[in-house]
Each structure stands twice: as C-alpha cells, then as structure tokens.
Amino acid sequence: MIEAGVFGATGYTGVELIRLLARHEQVRLSLATSRSDADRNLAEVFPGAPEVDLIDPEQAPLEKLDVVFLCLPHGQSAKVAAAALQAGARVIDLSADFRLTDPDAYQRWYGLPHPAPELLDEAVYGLTEAAREQLVGTRLVANPGCYPTSVLLALYPMLLESVVSGQVIVDAKSGVSGAGRTPKLATNFVEIAEDLRPYSIGRAHRHLPEMEATLAGWSDWQPKLIFSPHLVPIARGLLSTLYVPLPSGWAESQIHDLFLETYADEPFIKVLPEGEVASMRQVNHSNRCAIGLTVADSTLIITSAIDNLQKGAAGQALQNMNVVFGLEETAGLL
Amino acid sequence: MIEAGVFGATGYTGVELIRLLARHEQVRLSLATSRSDADRNLAEVFPGAPEVDLIDPEQAPLEKLDVVFLCLPHGQSAKVAAAALQAGARVIDLSADFRLTDPDAYQRWYGLPHPAPELLDEAVYGLTEAAREQLVGTRLVANPGCYPTSVLLALYPMLLESVVSGQVIVDAKSGVSGAGRTPKLATNFVEIAEDLRPYSIGRAHRHLPEMEATLAGWSDWQPKLIFSPHLVPIARGLLSTLYVPLPSGWAESQIHDLFLETYADEPFIKVLPEGEVASMRQVNHSNRCAIGLTVADSTLIITSAIDNLQKGAAGQALQNMNVVFGLEETAGLL
Amino acid sequence: MIEAGVFGATGYTGVELIRLLARHEQVRLSLATSRSDADRNLAEVFPGAPEVDLIDPEQAPLEKLDVVFLCLPHGQSAKVAAAALQAGARVIDLSADFRLTDPDAYQRWYGLPHPAPELLDEAVYGLTEAAREQLVGTRLVANPGCYPTSVLLALYPMLLESVVSGQVIVDAKSGVSGAGRTPKLATNFVEIAEDLRPYSIGRAHRHLPEMEATLAGWSDWQPKLIFSPHLVPIARGLLSTLYVPLPSGWAESQIHDLFLETYADEPFIKVLPEGEVASMRQVNHSNRCAIGLTVADSTLIITSAIDNLQKGAAGQALQNMNVVFGLEETAGLL
C-alpha cells in the first residue's frame, strides 16, 4: 500500500485528488494538510468532500509517506517539496514551482526568486503521454498546468512529425474552478454568472512560458504562441480551440491518421472522428482528453477538451503517480 | 428636477438604482459615493454600469440634494441619514437601520446599538402598496428588505380582512445578488453553481422581526412565522412559497377575488389567474410582484415572486421616491 | 459475474446507471437498449457516456440476463418487466409502474390502465433502508421516485416511533435532469436559466400517492401531505425542506438522537450535526442522503438532500441490486 499525503487539501484540486485517491485500491491517504483549517475535518470545510482529518502542514510526518501531492500556491510548494524529498518521499507538485526549468524565467513570471533552484534539474514535466519513460521512478514530478495540458496534447502528434510552423493561436475557455477557491470579486457568483470574460490574453498568461518551453523541446519549431484564455460561467471544464497552419501537402485525413496513430494506445486520449469537435461535456468528471480536428482552407482547427480538475490537475497527478510507482496507469481513474 | 444622491453606489443595489435613475426623466443623479472606490468611475469598478464619477462620502455636498438613497450596510446608513436630514434632504434608506421601530430589537438582531434612535419614530416603512398615504411628503423612508416585500405583499389582502390565523410557513428562495457584492467563500461561483442551500432557517433570519412587526400592525394576528430562506444558483430573483391555513369558510375563488380586489389598481402587483403559480422569470428586471394562489385541502399556498434588486430593493426605493415627491408612481419603472 | 441489461439507456438515468455499472466489479453490462437510437453507440448520442452499443429493445436476448434495469417511461416499463421475469431475470424498475400497489390509483394518477396488474403484489418498494429484508431475493423491485426517496428518508425514523401527526408540508427543489431528456420548451436552457419555478404544487404531483401509501404503511398516521416541487436552474440535485409538527414532549436533541440511532449503520445516510442544514452539494455525484434537523418553536424543519440521479434513481437501483443479489450493499457506489 502506497502511503500518500496531500498538502493543500481544501482547494478544488486538493479535494478532487482526495476523492480520486479514495477509489484507488493501492493507495492510502495517510494525511491531508490545511494551514487555515488545521484540526478540522475536510467534510466540514468543503461540503460533500470525504471525511478526512486536516492537520497543520508543519506537523506532517513526512517520513511516513511514499508520495506527497502538493496542491499549494507557487512559492510555498517548492519548500515542502524539498523537505519531502529529504524525508524520502516522492513528490508530485501540482503548483507551477517546477514547471519552468529556468529559474530566471520563474522569477520573471512569478515575481519571486525560485525557492529551490537546486531541484529544477531533476524535476520531470509530467505531461504523462509525452513523458512516460522519464516518469518511471522519478522523485519529483512537475504536474502540468490545465491550459498547457489541453494545448500540448493537441499539438504533440504534429510536433513529433515536425510539421508545425508559423503562428499558432490558442483561444482557450476555462471553468471557474481553475481560478481557485480563495474568494475574490472576480469569481463571485453574480460577477461570473452574467459574463464571459477574456483575461491575460496575447502573451501575458503564466502558462505561456511553460507551453512554449515544452513545445520547443519537442522539435525545432520555436513557438511564439498567441494564447487567449477566457473565463466561462461553468464550474469545471476546459476547452482550447487551436488555430494551426495546415502543414503544406497534408490532407485532413492524413492529420487525422497521425493523431489516431500517435494516441492509439493511450487510455485517456480520445481522438474524435473526422469533422467532430471536442466539448467540455465529453470529458468532464473524467481524466480524458478529447481532441477534434477540423480543416478549413489552410487552417487546421484543433479542439481539445479536458476536465481542468482531472486531466488538468488531480487526475493527471494520479496518472503520474501510477507511472512513477509502476502501477496500472489507469488505476483509480475513469 | 429632483437632485438625487446615491450612497454606496458600487454594490448590486446601488448600480441597479443608478440604472433606474438614468431612465427617470424628473430626477438627476447629482452624486454617487463609494468609500473604497472614490475618485474612480462607476463603469470601471462595475462592468456595464453607467459612467458616473464616484466621490468619497465624506466629501458629499448633502445640502445640494433633494433626496438621498442609502445603499450602505446597516449601522453606517443611519449616520448618513441623520446628516442628510439635517442638510434638508429627504432620505430613502435601503439598509435595515430604520425598519425596526424598537431600538432594543435592532440591537438584538443587528448586534449594535441603534446609531440614531431619535429618528426611528418618524421613519415610514416603505412597503409602498400598504404605506402610500404615510409616504407622501415624509422625510425618512425605511425601504423594506427583499424577503419581507415578497412575503408581506402575499399576506396583505388577507390581513386587511383579518383572516389569517395559526401557523404560517414561508419557504423562500433567493438569487445570489441578495447576498451582496463583498467576496466571500459562500458566494464564490463554484460553491454556488453546484448547490442549493438553506440558511438561517426557522426563526433565525434578520428579516423575521421586520416581517412580524409589520404583520402585527395590520391586524390582531400575532404572527410567529417559520421562515426558511434558500440560496439558489441564479443571479437575481426571489420567490417565496407561503403555506397559510385556509380561512374557514373561504373557497379558493373567494380568496382569489379578495386579492384581485385589493390589488385592482396596483400598477406593480400582478395577481395570477386561479391555479397559476408565480415564478422568478415573470418579474425579473421589473418592479412587479407576481402572486399565485393555490388551495390544497385546508392549506392556501401563495407563491410570490419579485426581482430582489428591483421591487425587493432599488425599484421599490424609486417607487417610494415617486410617492414621497408626488410624482407619477410608475415613473422610471417597468 | 452478474449479467445486466439496461432498457432506456440514453436518458439521464440510464447513462448514470451505466456509468455506475462500469465501476461495479461483480456486474457486467450485457446489453443496453434504445428504441430511437438502436444500432448506434451510446457515446455518440450522449456526449461523455461510456462506449456501449445500443440495441433495439425488441431484439434484446432477455434469457441471458440475470438482472434487468428499466429506465423506461411508465406504461412501457411494466410490459418489459413481465417479459423479463418470464425469461428468468430479476427486474429493477425505475419507472412508476410498480410503485403504487393499487391499480385504480395507478390509473387515476397515470391516466392508463395498469399494464401488468398481476405483478403488483410481488413488487417490493425499494427504499433500501426501509425494505432491506423484503428485497433479499425478490424478483421485482419498484425503485422509488426521487422526491419520495428524499421525503421518506426524512420521515422514516419518526414514523418508526409513531411520533408524526398533523399536517406535514414538503417544499421540494429539484435539478432539471429530473425532468428527463426529451426536449420541451419548459426545460429549454434559456427558460430555466433565468427562472425558479414551482409546479404541480399542493396535492397534484404524481409522487404524492407513492409517498402517502408508503408512509401509511409505516404507522397509524394517515398522512395528507402538502407537497410543492420547484424546478431549479441546476442540472442535478434534489433538496426537500419538510415542515413537521414537533412531537409534543420531544426536545431537539432527542429528535437528533433518534435519527442518529435509526441510521447508525446506514452507509449512505448522513445525519448532520444539530443545527446544520442539508444542501445539494453535500451529496451530488454520490448515493448519499444528507439530513439536517432544525427546531423552530413547535416546528421541526427537516432538510433532506440527495442526488436525484443517484440515490433518487440509478444509485438506489444499484444499491437495491446489491441487496437483492446478496452483494456488499455499497459495491460500485460512493
């Protein structure tokens, strides 16, 4: 039995993860932490969550754990990661702390010096489908952001073939749970319920460098994405609509075949039939990614849908844990 | 031209009121205040709101105003009311500060000593349809709460006939704008979007004493309501479902006639045909109250719907202003 | 391995059931039917549903099945039930066809003669917590309606003690999936999204006779409920707010103890701490029922929340199957 700890248990990602762990037969949730709600029960502070005692993170017996999941804000996560590794646990970090390998880029985008730069080299960027081999046995996984997961999976097959060039535009739409559980005016019910709102569009969102660095590692293409996220009045779900120059000489059916082949054995990637589009409902409450391919003139439109809390966060974290520990990759997941 | 000031302009009620005032041809919005957003423009801090300069309430030239609308938290409102009256303006207070005539009850329910008890006697409780005569020319109007408006209008005709007795149960459902614009976890989008939640049920909600005091003033009935509000995943709208003992000897059609007669000349009260029920959509974005009457055995079920921001707040405030100043009662309202 | 068939697989209840069956390790989904979508795949006609071939119900090899779940409209269900029993399968009927034991009542409420009155006697009304013993080994289960499940579980402990008397009022609120998947104006997105709407209030809803008959079987109380359902702009979830005369001589804590004791060993019933209220979010996507108890003067307010598609339909159906076949009652359920 793998002994697991979840740090930052009371947010949307933490609770989703704890729910998934409860169904996983080879993992036991040994501890769950909350700084603000220590000594309370998770079900009290999050209606409908499993009944789990919350402890102060400072009190957590790291040495008893086989794996630590960090659902903490960036900046805080790296410190706990260092301590957990020190204590012998493996770490799956759902924050941004180990997603960028360049500490300067981290400081530029996140506004603080990296808290544990010495660990950056060993962290594996855990887009599972693209990183399976490096993941096996690794000590430290940087779990990808929700937007990057949907975008990278949508481009991966084409980059393996080095057929992406030119300008790629990503118009992304996210449910509000992606914005976290800390109350703020921008996510107050009434503000959201009557709105659909772009934010950090163009080249301003923190998920941009993470996407571009990963893409650059897959081929010679030096991507300069245009990336426009939108906040949508729905609790969960994430849809990215990508506009990619159609590789010259490629027909729609060839692109489709490439995706089908690349993802043929992937349990969580669903390449839709030609001409169909991905939508949130196809994947919500599952760890799947649905990908639709549509060609219009010389533009390839890729629609890529995930559940931001599952494949975009807690689900992929568990998938990564399965790979790291050599378990069945789908264990505990739908 | 009536010169009007709105204090507390950046909340849901304040903005609704400013929108309504913009359509009213006999009123001019002279000033709008916001402590936290002074010197900014309302349209900046509230997307879609009219472009209105916000000033610090301390800087407001009260002496230039004919009428002051107070969309402030209870406790703060009474102090500004006193100053505004002193400066010669009439005051329509949308907070709870002048709704209870008994300062001890105020302290019990609102947890602080009444800030201006000397004004309590002259305040008129502005449920317009029941208070029209007292309203004409008054200096100080206590604008009713949203729940009380829906409940009192549902019971008023029967109390005029003194035919209510026994236990009345009110099961009420409100849109989230009724909870105000200050960010809190309980009204965060995700918390609300996946929930329907009772709160302060039984005899615990602050609108209870206001309802019971008003009801007690209309007949000999000494009401002890059971009042159960529920928060609903919708931005605006309020529906109260009342369970009233059917007066003995009264048939459904007689009750229906009584309501039709009582409200025959009311521009904003819509008594529905026999057997129809009120619902939020019938009244949202209007100052109307829709009332449905259904008899089941010896229980009369009254459904009463209003828009919580209009007839439940800003709309009724404007309706009251029209009466106070002797204008057409429907001016500026739908 | 239990071989299961689902009739009427493409509705909200059918898909929920198929999702649950997919996680149940002792059951295999052998067939799923759809008259309108025969020969298609479920995932095609219901985005996000499992990939299951749909067959015409007339073609279904009943003789291969151990259990048949009927997610069909009333009237159709009873005929398939008769054929399935004939073929040797056990039947769990999620329609209303076997909920009323009196064929005349059936005809009165459902407007057609009962299609298989000879089976009424042997049908067990499957409110699992109250019917566990009769369920073991039975051939035909009438799965309760969603509203009755929430209401009956809220009253059961008190009826065991025979302490309910007088008028009980139920104000219920349901998510829209309870209205089924057939398109109609009343459930069109825009109609619902801006509304909260009572319907069939008083003594008009078809779930009333089912509730009253079951209650009458539990004690000497002859119930005449007032039952007012409301349609709420949320996809799933059901909350009933019950107003019950407080039994004379009973304190709040005694009532609370009674509920705690009655449900002490129940895996799916969660009696909330004193003073807390049930809400949809506490139970959605689970088979649980959350019950809150609040006393106000001489009224006991019971809030009872279930997921209408799980404990209110497919979840309870699976729970019943587990009991009928002698499996772990919680198998496949959360």
Add this chain to the structure above:
Amino acid sequence: MIEAGVFGATGYTGVELIRLLARHEQVRLSLATSRSDADRNLAEVFPGAPEVDLIDPEQAPLEKLDVVFLCLPHGQSAKVAAAALQAGARVIDLSADFRLTDPDAYQRWYGLPHPAPELLDEAVYGLTEAAREQLVGTRLVANPGCYPTSVLLALYPMLLESVVSGQVIVDAKSGVSGAGRTPKLATNFVEIAEDLRPYSIGRAHRHLPEMEATLAGWSDWQPKLIFSPHLVPIARGLLSTLYVPLPSGWAESQIHDLFLETYADEPFIKVLPEGEVASMRQVNHSNRCAIGLTVADSTLIITSAIDNLQKGAAGQALQNMNVVFGLEETAGLL
C-alpha cells in the same frame, strides 16, 4: 405616432423587441403575430413578457402599419416582407432573407430558392454605424446577424483605412438565446449547463458569407475568415475574439486612436481603454458594443461584445427604425 407590427412575437428576439418598443415614446405596437399561439396573450406564452394580444399572421391588417418587424425564420420572412411593402409599410427584417444580395449564395447557404429575389437590390444591410446614410428613408432593412454585428464593428475602422490583410480568425462565443426558442435536445438545460461546445467551425456557419460580403464591400481586401462559434452556458451575450495581423508600421496606440476616432460620435460603440478587454457583462441588456484592443507581437487581438438580443437583433432593429424614420437614433434604447 409610428404604428408598428411585430411578426413572430413569441421568440426571444420578438419579445425583446416588444419590450423595447414599449419604452419608445414615438412608436405604438399595433399588432403582434404568432402562428402557433394566435388568439392568446403574449404574457401567457412567454413568462414576464408584456401583455399583448397575439393574432394570426394571415389576419394582420398590414395596411395600418408604418413599419413591420419580421422575427420569422428565413424563408418565411421574405414573403411577409413583400406583402408588407406592397401594403405601404416599411420593413425591418431580422431574418437572414435579405442579408445576402446574391440569390445563388442564399440558395447555397439556406437550402432553398430565394422567396423574393426581386427585392434583394433595394434591401439595405443595416449595420447602423456603417450604413446610416443609406438607411434614411429606405423601405427594406436587412438587419444583420448577431455574430456579423460583433465582427464587422470590430473590423470596420481598419477597413476604412484599408489596413487589414492576410488571415483573420474569429473565435466567437454566444449565449443560448441565439439558438432560438424552439425546443431541441442540443439546447435542453442539462445538455448546455454542463458544456461549452464549438459548432459549425471553420467555414461552415451561415453567418460567414454575410460577413465576408460586407467586408469585401468596404475595401479591396478579399477576406477568407476562419470563424468558429461556440455555444456557452449563459442565456444571453455574445463575445467575438478576433485575431488580426497587425498592420505593418502601426503601433498599438495608433490602432487605438483609429478606433477612437472612427467611433467618436457613436452612441452605442464603446472603445475600451488600451489593454482592456471586452466582456459580455459590459453590454448585456443594452444596445452597446464594447471593443477592446490588445497587441501581442504582430497580432492584434480584438475583443468585441454585444448583447445578442439587442445590438445583435432587436436593439439594432429599433436603432435602424429610428434612422429610417429620422428619429433620435437612441430613442427607446440604452
């Protein structure tokens, strides 16, 4: 007083128009038609709508009308338009029947021969801001589609300067009222509430030829848009996010100045401050269009928001009527 008739009064556009007309002091609603609900009252068939008698369209006394608004399906509209013009009324057609000037294109996109090709030449495409002069006194206005309105207003200033070239991508998001009021599975509440869904993406949507023809008329640019609409779980609102190659040599501030100057005197166009983005909430329940401009590298991102039922349909129709009849252009509008 202008006598107005509304054909197709019971849809979302028809009701929105009737609400707007009720506030317009120089227009009187003389008649409203509904084929399916003739002889009923609009408030009965559409909760919250004004009380207006509905008549059968065949019975409509066209000769009494000064203006006829057609909120009918394409194909039906043109026939009534012809009759109304014959009877001496002016016609504002909110369907697609007169938006394309080429009857072959009409047949290709709408699947039927144009019902009144002889009228195509005189129809004025009523994007008010771009067509004001032709509108004055015209007999027949083709009111633009909702998507085209948001897209064309976003591109108009740049086309006046002939600085658009290359590929323009439009990623558009619409509230569900844009899909009409006829019940269908795709717009059933549950299907929408848990989804965000692209549809007719690329070069497949019927609004595409209308946009491209209008754009081609404004400059030498021969547009080949990529246009991807998405259905969003919100009742009303429309946001288009446009990706336009930044004209070479133009700085962000110059683009911004161009928009400010072009729309300087427009009452309904709000060019946002540099760097701000448009969102639905800024314009819903108004006739305004909010336009945001963001430059990222060599891409200009334009966000353009309208209320699909107002500026995207009924509001612009009324604005056009005001221009046609020489009234104040903002009369009756917000």
